[in-house]
Each structure stands twice: as structure tokens, then as C-alpha cells.
Amino acid sequence: MHVMPEKIIIADDHPLFRQALLIALKEQFNTTQWLEAETVESISECLAQNVDADLLLLDLNIPGAHGFDHLIRIRKQYPDIPVVVISAYSDETIIAKAMQHGASGFVPKSESVPTIITAITQVLSGQLWVPGTFEKVQEEVSHVADEAIAKLTVQEYRILMMFSEGLLNKQIGDKLCVAEATVKAHASAIFRKLNVRNRTQAAMMLGQLDVADYSENLKD
Incomplete structure (x- = not known):
């Protein structure tokens, strides 16, 4: 689209x-x-x-x-x-x-x-x-992202998905029935595991992957 x-x-x-x-x-x-x-x-x-x-x-x-x-x-x-x-x-x-x-x-x-x-x-x-000449580096970034996201817990992955949807911490807390402070704590853990500085970069890392490969985790 x-x-x-x-x-x-x-x-x-x-x-x-x-x-x-x-x-x-x-x-x-x-x-x-x-x-x-x-x-x-x-x-x-x-x-x-x-x-x-x-x-x-x-x-x-x-x-x-x-x-x-x-x-x-x-x-x-x-x-x-x-x-x-x-x-x-x-x-x-x-x-x-x-x-x-x-x-x-x-x-x-x-x-x-x-x-x-x-x-x-x-x-x-x-x-x-x-650029196309730089695809090898892009592939390496994707591989690193794949390994990093695989380390997230089920709850952290849920929150990462909500980051990609543009939801605020309070909205995420309401959806997951947890305190906003808890969401912030999970966010810090996500940033650390993905080696990113903010939710935008975290969501972009998610965009490098085929989300379908990870959606099964949400069923656990």
C-alpha cells in the first residue's frame, strides 16, 4: 500500500x-x-x-x-x-x-x-x-535483528508489536492490564536487548523481519 x-x-x-x-x-x-x-x-x-x-x-x-x-x-x-x-x-x-x-x-x-x-x-x-550495493550490510542487520528479537519474552514482544502500532505507554498498560510503570520497565528491557535507543528504532527493527515468524510466540 x-x-x-x-x-x-x-x-x-x-x-x-x-x-x-x-x-x-x-x-x-x-x-x-x-x-x-x-x-x-x-x-x-x-x-x-x-x-x-x-x-x-x-x-x-x-x-x-x-x-x-x-x-x-x-x-x-x-x-x-x-x-x-x-x-x-x-x-x-x-x-x-x-x-x-x-x-x-x-x-x-x-x-x-x-x-x-x-x-x-x-x-x-x-x-x-x-542502496543495492549495500544489501549485504542490510542482510547482516536483519540477521542481528532476528537474533535480538528472538531473545524477547512473550510480554516484551507483545509490547514491541504495540510500539509498532504507535500506542502510548498508558494505552499499552490498559490493553495488558498492567501499570504504566511496568510498561516502561519492559520498554527499557526491550531497548537493551535490541540495542536501540527508543521505540521508533525498536519498531523499525521489527519491520526488518517477517512478523509471521514470531506471531506464534504470542500463543505460548
Whole structure:
């Protein structure tokens, strides 16, 4: 199913690239509100005013940024907004580091518009996306996710599934008939076992797997 986002931020300091990308993407995402930023300061302002954004398309080389520091800060401040890095770089080390620092996708600027659209759609559906040349790393990530999720208890897995549905801790507690503090304790255990920092990353890790393989656990 095609995911139609309500609001996407494009952060790139090259006006020509930004406008060309906007024109191409608006044809596919024709009801989406598009916001633009071209410096670290304008990105910060845009994010602060649009915490409900569905996605941030981020150029790593934006003025004011130093390496991956801005990506790291954004992921810490706005953990619920997925970030797709769109970069002139395509080196596997840079891709790996961007994903390690919390990016949900990495798209080299040399990729075609259909590929960029595929990447955006996949990330909006809760999955990760990397270039085809980087598939081996993606497979390794999936394997690690498979082993990590297998370590969860039945209750932790139930809560992880509810994270992926976007339920709040109180809503989860009501569904499971447990205190909100208990849900938070389970969440901490889930984050530790999956080696993630927040519920968004945990849900994305779940999205790497075939949920059907694990749904049988809920019957135990």
C-alpha cells in the first residue's frame, strides 16, 4: 500500500537540487506539505515548528554541520521523525555510519527519482533502506535483528508489536492490564536487548523481519 505522508522536510543547501527533487517528488506525493531548510539553524527552526513531520530528507553536508553531529542531535531531539540521508557520498563506510547514528535510509544523489521514491515509501512504512550495493550490510542487520528479537519474552514482544502500532505507554498498560510503570520497565528491557535507543528504532527493527515468524510466540 502506498503511504501518503502529510508533511516532509527537505534539508539541502543546493537550491537547484532541492527544487528539482521537490518537482519530482510532488508528482508522486501530491497531497504532501513540503517544507524546506538550507542550514543547520533553519533545520532546527523547521523541526521545532513541525514536530509532527512524517519525514526529514537530510543532506549531511549542510552548512553548520560537522560530520554526523547534526544527524545525531536530530535523532536525539526528534526520535519519532525518521531521517533519510540524501547525499553526494556513496561510500559504504559513510552509509554504515549514517545508519548506525539513527538514519532510517541513505540515498546517494546519483540514484534515480523512482529509487528515491522507493526509499521514501519504504522508510515511511517503518523499514530501513540502503542502496543495492549495500544489501549485504542490510542482510547482516536483519540477521542481528532476528537474533535480538528472538531473545524477547512473550510480554516484551507483545509490547514491541504495540510500539509498532504507535500506542502510548498508558494505552499499552490498559490493553495488558498492567501499570504504566511496568510498561516502561519492559520498554527499557526491550531497548537493551535490541540495542536501540527508543521505540521508533525498536519498531523499525521489527519491520526488518517477517512478523509471521514470531506471531506464534504470542500463543505460548
